[in-house]
Amino acid sequence: MRIYLFCLLISVFPAAAHAVIAQQEMRPGIPANADYLIGEPGKPAVLLLHGFLQTRDFPTVATLTRGLQDAGYTVLAPTLSLNIPNRAQSLACEAVHRHSLDDDVAEIGYWVGWLKSHGHRSIVLVGHSFGSLQLLAYLSLKPDAAVKAYIGTSLIEAQIGTTARAALIAQLEDRVLGKQRALVNQPLSFCRKYPSTPEGLLSYVRWDQARLLAALRQSPVSVKLIMGDQDNVMKRGWLKALALVQVPMVIVNGANHFMDGAHEFDLLEHTLKSLDTIQPVPSR
Known part of the structure; x- marks a missing residue:
């Protein structure tokens, strides 16, 4: 896999630190980019997902x-x-979506590999919202040994509106088995209309609350959740369900789904506290 680095001069960072843009080809003709901000060698690297x-x-x-x-x-x-x-x-809800959760998980794996190739042997996955779900999906598939911990903020399942999930899954599975390629237009997450291939939509729809809870219980690395008690995106009872899994969780009073305003500082503080407990592996 070809890897490109383009150095950037960003004046807002301390002189001792610098940033680059990393680029990898995820699939033929599909390059993707990441900001790579270089910190102190004695601390774990953070892979942060939107x-x-x-x-x-x-x-x-x-x-x-x-x-x-x-x-x-x-x-x-x-x-x-x-x-x-x-x-x-950002990709519009109404766009034709030809991506899948499998693609997302594969890209996470590529970026973990990229960090390892640049000397990082202690990596922490941090996600926001649906990014927290995607990182859990990666962790459920034999993650790289360099990944030491997971921090999920505003963790949420793949919401599908009022549609009965079991019926939708059965319908999509029939389309996949029948090799039907016509797009399916279905609510997903915050999108009221989300046109997607049956395979792609199915890969997301399968991640309901039960599957998320199971992934948290079975995580091969340490887990920390940071949630807001004024998050009106999550369904009623979700915080109680998460509490029953008995993984470490911080509830930020007054914080919404985006942890914005003054709660940006709470999010950073709790993330830093979690990172401070992780013992780094020396970089090569």
Whole structure:
């Protein structure tokens, strides 16, 4: 896999630190990019993933990236390609979606490998919203041994509106088995209309609350959740369900799904506290 690095001069960072843009070809003709902010060698590297259809420039992620780097952590913040070459903008709900969760998970794996190839042997996965789900999906498939911990913020399942999930899954499975290629238009996450291939939609729809809870219980690495008690995106009872899994969780009072405003500082503080407990492996 070809890897390109383009050095950038960013004046807002300390002189001792610097940033680059990393690029990898995820699939033939589909390059994807990530911000690589280099921190102190004695700390674990953070792979920070954005939410559904967004980019690494989404405010919650961009603010957390800067805060982590200022605290001395190396941060790799990719933008998932969603099968669009060099994607740099959020993807509209109404666009034709030819990506899948399998593609997303594969790209996470590529970026973990990229960090390892650059000497990082202790990696922490940090996600926001749907990015937290995608990272859990990666962890459920024999993650690289360099991954030491997971921090999920505003973790949420693949929401599908009022549709009965079991019936939708059965319908999509029939389409896949019948090799039907016609697009399916179905609510997904915050999208009221989400036209997608049957295979792609099915890969997301299967990740309901039960599957998320199981992935948390079975995580091969340490888990920490950071949630807001004023998050009106999650369904009623979700915080109680998460509490029953008995994984470490911080509930930020007054914080919404995006942890914006004054709660940006709470998100950064709790993330840093979690990172401080992780013993790094010396970089090569």
